Amino acid sequence: MQDRIAYKGLTFDDVLLEPGYSDLLPSEVTLESRLTRSIPLNVPIVSSPMDTVTESEMAIAMAQLGGIGIIHKNMTAEQQAMEVDRVKRSEHGVIVDPVTLPPETTVGEASRIMDERNIGGVPITVDGRLVGILTRRDLRFLESTETPVKEVMTKENLVTASEVTSLEAAERILLENRVEKLLLVDDQYQLRGLITIKDIDKNLQFPQASKDSRGRLRVGAAVGVNDMERVALLVEKGVDVLVVDSAHGHSRNVIESVREIKKEYSIDVIAGNVATAEGAKALADAGCDAIKVGIGPGSICTTRIISGIGVPQLTAVANAAKALKGTDIPIIADGGIRYSGDMTKALAAGAWTVMVGGLLAGVDESPGEMILFQGRSFKRYRGMGSLGAM
The missing domain is CATH 3.20.20.70 (Aldolase class I)
Structure with missing residues (x-):
């Protein structure tokens, strides 16, 4: 044996x-x-x-x-x-492929997708061009789930920035405008990305x-x-x-x-x-x-x-x-x-x-x-x- x-x-x-000498x-x-x-x-x-x-x-x-x-x-x-x-x-740092929806989507379907993906807002686009943003705030108190999102989304005064915006600059823009999501677009207003204040905060909270x-x-x-x-x-x-x-x-x-x-x-x-x-x-x-x-x-x-x-x-x-x-x-x-x-x-x-x-x-x-x-x-x-x- x-x-x-x-x-x-x-x-x-x-x-x-076995312990030994250390300079550290x-x-x-x-x-x-x-x-x-x-x-x-x-x-x-x-x-x-x-x-x-x-x-x-x-x-x-x-x-x-x-x-x-x-x-x-x-x-x-x-x-x-x-x-x-x-x-x-x-x-994310910059979300380069955010979930988007067309304007004809019903608020019921939009709400389901937001719950499934655990997200608080969705950019609304037509052929890639930004036309609005839908957030959970827009969905409050709605009685019909068949309402198209184009009737309740935010269309005016969208807070946007260039697609090359740094996280530091994005944080300043978000704080100045008191919004939680910054939409990144190119010269043709095509959606190129999304930055959220939540992700910026997490970068500070979890630096490692x-x-x-x-x-x-x-x-x-x-x-x-x-x-x-x-x-x-x-x-x-x-x-x-x-x-x-x-x-x-x-x-x-x-x-x-x-x-x-x-x-x-x-x-x-x-x-x-x-x-x-x-x-x-x-x-x-x-x-x-x-x-x-x-x-x-x-x-x-x-x-x-x-x-x-x-x-x-x-x-x-x-x-x-x-x-x-x-x-x-x-x-x-x-x-x-x-x-x-x-x-x-x-x-x-x-x-x-x-x-x-x-x-x-x-x-x-x-x-x-x-x-x-x-x-x-x-x-x-x-x-x-x-x-x-x-």
Whole structure:
């Protein structure tokens, strides 16, 4: 038996980091890292794609604080795409593709769209030319839902600015005119964008937020193997990164799925989970932009108990990091994070970011069902391989 033991493995509770001399003050410390080869994060924390952890509300909160959330796939492709869309539309610098409506739209339909998209106003256009704006204030006290928006929208004295207006200049214009939305137009009065005071305020409130090149919050989404229809919908909604999520990432189906996505789309792809150097190398060779490491370390995961398979998490991360040294492919330590010190150990072992589920399952933003037990509130948390989730 002894000659069949490949090596001894270590997990988070087995080690401590030895302290040493430091030139840095606490105020000088930066936690900036990268999720993938091309996606930076100001905080190296990722929320897990579990149906009791990450939907749009969690993803928004994670991105605002400098991390990122991965929307779970335990829903229809259309629902998941809508969750991604909610994140991408929740906050902007300049909204370059705002929702618009024609003047003939009924106020009932306009109200439905505003509720669905969670927006407070809609520019009204004809062939792209701005003719008015409809806000919730215009919809108050209306008795008929069949009234066309052209009869109630604001048409005169629209507050507009050039399409090249900076956020600082936009804030001044909004404050001077006491309005919440600034319409950006070109010389032909064609609508080119929209800036809201809400987004400007959020820029000040969340300076560390993870945003794309258009000022929108970043978000990822999990997909299964051979699910290109779901991938297409998510890419259409502007998802920043796709996660090919599998209990055993070192497999033919996962590798082929990564290759197919990378061939069809110019988008970052994360894949996993693996627990060995060979698994990490295989996914790197397939074209992954980051690799998830961890089989069985999660707080509610029974993989190791049921199947007897896995590698102690700290050793798995260290082995994968060593195998990928020089490739510039980040490693995500997924699972087993019970305390903040575990995050530190994972990063020291070679991870670029950590993925957490249980630590976030009980917060307000998680989608888990609230349960009242003996006078105390709890949130339901389950593994994605449990009967209830499958």
